Amino acid sequence: MPLLDHSHNPLTDPIRVRAALNSLGLRPAKGMGQNFLIDPEPLKLALAAAEVTPDDVVVEIGPGLGVLTWELLKAAGTVICVELDRRLAARLLVEFASDRLTLVENDVLNVAPSAMLAAANLPADTPYKLVANIPYAITSPLLRHFLEGDAPPEVMVVLMQWEVAQRITAKPGSLSILAHSVQLYATAEIVAKVPSRSFLPPPAVDSALVLLRRRPQPAVATPPDVLFKVIRAGFMQARKKLSNSLCSGLAGQGYPKEQVMAAMATAGVDPNLRAEVLTLDRWAAIAAALGMG
Template identity: 40%
Template sequence: MLGPGDVRALAAALRLRPTKQLGQNFVTDANTIRRIARAAEVGEQDTVLEVGPGLGSLTLALLPRARHLTAVEIDDTLAAALPATLAARLPHLTDRFTLVHADALRLTPDELPGPPPDALVANLPYNVAVPVLLHLLEGLPSLRRALVMVQSEVADRLSASPGTKSYGVPTVKAAWYAEARRAGAVGRTVFWPQPNVDSALVSLTRREPPATTAGRAEVFAVVDAAFAQRRKTLRAALAGWAGSPAAAEAACAAAGVSPQARGESLTVHDFARLAEARPSPPAAAPRRRRPDPDPS
């Protein structure tokens, strides 16, 4: 484990200055790290993906539990230093570890060596937490579960129920892939540097997406439209998406959803039915061919 002194010593040796741009806030409390590792329920058969390992605090706790751990790090300095940290502290387990120096927002399965990961455990950077999570759930269908630490407000959004204030686009899009629940709070004092917000753990368990003839992109398009004007009813909010308020009302009727409802009252299954019911755009009228000019 890395304590506060270890974290600061490593950072000083690397001349590292944590940046807000990369969301770098390192956990310095060993008890918090142990708690995250326990909550992740990683076992000896699990292939784990860790995003943003930083200086290696969580990596050191997960590696002895896992069959294999692949860490994805975007920062050049941290990516170069992490293997040496593990070699110094867990030399007998380095064969279980792989480092991928890449941007998790653009990560593809081809970049991950070995067996596909089945568990994601990560302290996600606050500024890209939701995009990274959704990208990985979409791009890595092998992931069966995840435990991520995010800003407390984001945790509320990911795990919210329909009809609540926190329910929104992140909730519905995450629900396409998985069932999410809050798994505990994390105070700001366990980080260096200390953030201005509290954090929380979110546990996600993969499930099948709604049975629908609409594609994921089509469902997400109606989700975005419904929440773009959150205070408006679906008849008004979906007018642009459907083509007109009347067409939006017709789509709602076909989907069994009230056109007077608002987006925050709908489940991901409701949005899938709406996507199926979207009216097709009218066919363009055929162009009339101009007569050839009179050659005479």
């Protein structure tokens, strides 16, 4: 029976998943983040968080055997899957024979978002959502690939390591370069914690579903390359006060300590604070006070 003819998702059955992997001669590769989701609850939560409707175009990264693909084809209008593993890609085309499914066999980081849409004969300005259980090893570059790409999604619901999810959704006091690189372009919130037992094989850590909603424009107007020069400088010695960390970090860029201290004063930033406390608007104010960009 074709997978889509089942009334319930058959790929949440561990026995069926093991049989499918054996038929492909495939042993889950840790380096490719191949942990197969077998818990139906995170699937339901992901589609609900993304508010997937029959009018939606949805991009999925790393579909694997297709457990999420099955749910997306039931709920969305068009599904575009990007899969690197040739064996899994070939199986998806057989198991999910649908004119609403487009498969791109490639490394997602080598394919521009607009090219994914083009593969489904869609223009680059087509609104779409990204819903995916992403390979954990490429979480940060993958998020940047889409958020900074030529055709960013309106909404992203992604399954990632719990610790990374906490960093991405952090508030002042726990901020990081990663948090700023995401929050510049999107709001971020944790939808649910997903235990390691929800996967086959179980990873060493728990996971989280994270909802990212693209901002109409970046949170601050400072050019990103300029903004992150200042942010990276401040985080070079993250546990030290800004009077030490930021001054030291910017010294190599030709800004003497006196100028940096004056810029912090102009920006209304206490030099006794640490980098993890500063919000994007404060970093932007420092950059402006330094005359950068």
